[in-house]
Amino acid sequence: MKYAFVAVIALLAAAPARAADGVEALGRFEGSWQSSATALATPYSKAATTTGDTTCAWSLARDFLICQQTVTSDGQLTHDVAIYTYDTAGAKYHFYAARVNGVSDVGITVDTTGIMYSNTFSDGGKNVTIRTLNVWDDPDHYRFWTEFTTDGTHWTKMLDGTAHRVKN
Numbered sequence: 001m002k003y004a005f006v007a008v009i010a011l012l013a014a015a016p017a018r019a020a021d022g023v024e025a026l027g028r029f030e031g032s033w034q035s036s037a038t039a040l041a042t043p044y045s046k047a048a049t050t051t052g053d054t055t056c057a058w059s060l061a062r063d064f065l066i067c068q069q070t071v072t073s074d075g076q077l078t079h080d081v082a083i084y085t086y087d088t089a090g091a092k093y094h095f096y097a098a099r100v101n102g103v104s105d106v107g108i109t110v111d112t113t114g115i116m117y118s119n120t121f122s123d124g125g126k127n128v129t130i131r132t133l134n135v136w137d138d139p140d141h142y143r144f145w146t147e148f149t150t151d152g153t154h155w156t157k158m159l160d161g162t163a164h165r166v167k168n
Contacts, residue, residue: 023086025110026065026093029056031168037144037161039073044130044148045158048074052163056082084108114142126150130158140165 033054041047056067067082083096095108095117109116118131129149136142146159 022088023063023065026084026086027058029065029067029084030058031056032166033163034166035144035161035163037159039159040157042148042156042158044128045146046074050074050159050161131155132159 035052035054037050039045039048039050050071050073052069052071054067054069056065058065063085065084069080069082071078071080078099081098085094087094093108093110095106097104097106107118114133114135116131116133118129120127120129127150129152130146132144132146134142134144141162141164144161144163145157147155147157149155
């Protein structure tokens with residue numbers, strides 16, 4: 001899948017926290033999570049069943065939250081590492097996704113109800129925005145979906161899933 005990693009990052013999870021807490025708000029990701037999702041056939045994704053296991057822990061100085069993830073999608077196993085941090089001076093969250101073929105910096109927005117990951121790229125002269133939303137039902141369960149738009153108004157779903165905490 002050409003842009004599969006954007007969908008994969010949706011498998012990271014957490015419990016609600018206040019964005020004003022800065023880096024501490026990222027603590028919602030601590031622990032181990034299991035997730036499952038269904039990817040849909042679109043111009044930017046292919047139909048597949050996806051499962052994931054994610055474990056997140058703080059760096060020694062609690063400046064970075066580091067998440068290791070294994071994902072099986074359409075029978076293919078991948079391993080990824082995600083790094084979350086908060087820039088206090090710039091009042092901005094950062095999310096870096098590393099995989100064996102490269103690293104990407106995806107914009108994220110954190111608030112009390114969830115997290116939104118977004119990325120925009122050009123495809124044949126048109127801008128395409130892909131976003132993944134994680135919305136928590138309670139501290140141990142959340143729903144997520146990934147969608148894209150080419151006009152900024154109409155969104156097409158690419159992935160739909162759920163996750164639950166298995167260990168804190």
